[in-house]
Amino acid sequence: MRSVRARLFVGLSVLVVGTNIGFGLLSYRRAAEEATELQDAVLHQVDRFAVQAGGTGLDLTDAQDEPEFRVVIEVLGAVRPGSPLAGVPGDTPDGISTVGKGGARWRLLVRTRPDGKRVGIAQSTASRDERVRDTLLQTLVPLLLLLPCLLLLVGVIIQASFRPLSVLAGRLDARPPDDLRTLPAEGVAVELLPFIDAINRLLGRVGEMVEHRRRFVADAAHELRTPVTALTVQAENLSRLGMPAEALPRLAALQGGIRRLGHLLEQLLSLARYEEGTAAATAGTSLDAAARDVVAAMIPVADERSTDLGFSRIEPADVRADPTSLRVMIRNLLDNAxxxxxxxxxxxxxVYAEAGFAVFRATDDGPGIAADEIDRILDPFVRGGHVETEGTGLGLSIVRSVAETCGGSVVLANRTDRPHGLVATVRIPAASEARSDSAVIP
Structure with a gap:
């Protein structure tokens, strides 16, 4: 059994049930002892008031009395026929004992009178056993009725005791991957403090590792910009020289590789900057204006590929964000498309406003994203299964970083109205200011 909660419940339940059983057995034993003492006291009283007065051969039972309350007085050795004491030896020693007769059990007191006669006084043990059963039932029935309530209370207490762990796990699961803030220790059970302290130390180490990685990437990208720029200049100088025709394709490949490397460095610097969250937010930045600027700038690229790039809907949508960051986000989304x-x-x-959010959405006719890749396609350097296109695998990561810096989110989903295609949706909390100019473009 691996569950601590189950072990506690089973252990406490066994303890509660065992305690009740032990208490019941103890009560039964005590009740039997008290009933036996009471019956023996009755026999002694009968001996004192009847036998010592000379009465023998008596059957002290009223016609209306229950048979189990019979008290029989006989002289041993001269017992009447049919008496319960028939067959009791005459030399039975004085004292109290229990004898059996025809399946019944009798409590027998033997006394020797001053005249030398030995008298036996007997009473059925049925009355005593009945009193014991009644006492036991009066004791056990409330316990048996209380037992389910006790087990339920044990379960409720265990559930309540483990609730802080469930709440803590829920809070950790609800955090975004980049939220490395320490867990608060106020109001937490003392038993959980070592666990929370260990998590906080782990979060601190992870935060330091992430920060070191970000700084290394940013520093490396910054340091590589100068040699890459020099390579670009040298490649351009080579292109101006008279080179053999067979060398021109190699020069073009070299220039393409240098351009891709330069683009990768710029993307790395952008990712480090937006992950750090240092971009200044501006009140009332127009998302629709930023989208117009980026779409206009990318129309020539779309025309080269005979791609129809344009707005199907554009409405006023203001956000609190850095304008440059918005343009970088939109450019990366459209470049990916x-x-x-x-x-x-x-x-x-x-581009439109909806339920307190400014929404930017781009829908393309591409191949979409495989189902097993869509959950991690926003991670750095993940390019998906369609690697035949140029790219660094950082564009969508930058989009997510910009959106989260603005308090928003990014959702990528394959189109459902066509066999293929991707829908990229960015939602950013809208600014309080609103404008009235709007348009829907067919």
Whole structure:
């Protein structure tokens, strides 16, 4: 049994049930002893008032009395026929004992009178056993009725005791992956403090590791910009020289590789900056204006690929965000869509306000994302299964970093109205200011 909660419940239940059983046995034993003492006292009283007065051969039972209350007085050795004491030896020693007769049990007191006669006084043990059963039932019935309540109370107490662990686990699960704040220790049970302290130390170490990685990536990308720029200049100088025709394809490949490397460095610097969250938010930044600027700038690229890039819906939508960050986010989303949309495809852009959020949505005709990759496609350097297109695997990570810096979120989903295609939706909390200009573009 691996569950601590189950072990506690079973252990406490066994303890409660065992205690009740022990108490019942103890009560039964005590009740039997008291009933036996009471019956012996009755026999002694009968001996004192009847036998010593000379009465023998008596059957002290009223016609209306229960048979188990019979008291029989006989002289041993001269017992009447049919008497319960028939067959009791005449030399039975004085004192109290229990004898059996025809399946019944009798409590027998033997006394020797001054005249030398030995008298036996007997009473059935049925009355005594009945009193014991009554006492036992009066004791055990309340316990048996209380037992389910006790077990239920044990379960409730255990559940309540473990509730802080469930609450703590829920809070940790609800945190975003980059939330490395320490857990508060106020109001937490003393038993959980070592556990929380260990988690906080772990979060601190993870935070330091993440910060070191971010700084290393940013520093490395910054240091590599200068040599990459020098390589770009040298490649351009080579292109101006008279080179053999067979060398031109190699030069073009070299220049393409340098451009991709430069783009990768810029993306790494952008990712480090937005992960740090240092971009200054501006009140009332127009998301629709930023989208117009980026779409206009990317129209020539879309035309080269015969891709229909444009707005299907655009409405006023203001957010509290850095304008440059918004443009970088939109550019990366549209660049990703252009890379994966086939020639002659279509990319629809929507900007609108909804339920207190500003929404940017881009819908393309590309291949979409495999179901097993869609949950991690926003992670750095994850490019998905369609690697035939150029890319660094950082664009969507930058989109997520910008959106989360603004308090928003990014959702990628495959299209359901067509066999293929992707819908990228960014939701950012809207600013309080609102404008009235709007348009829906067919």
């Amino acid at each position: 252009l890379r994966h949309t086939p020639v002659g495809g279509r990319i629809d852009v929507e």
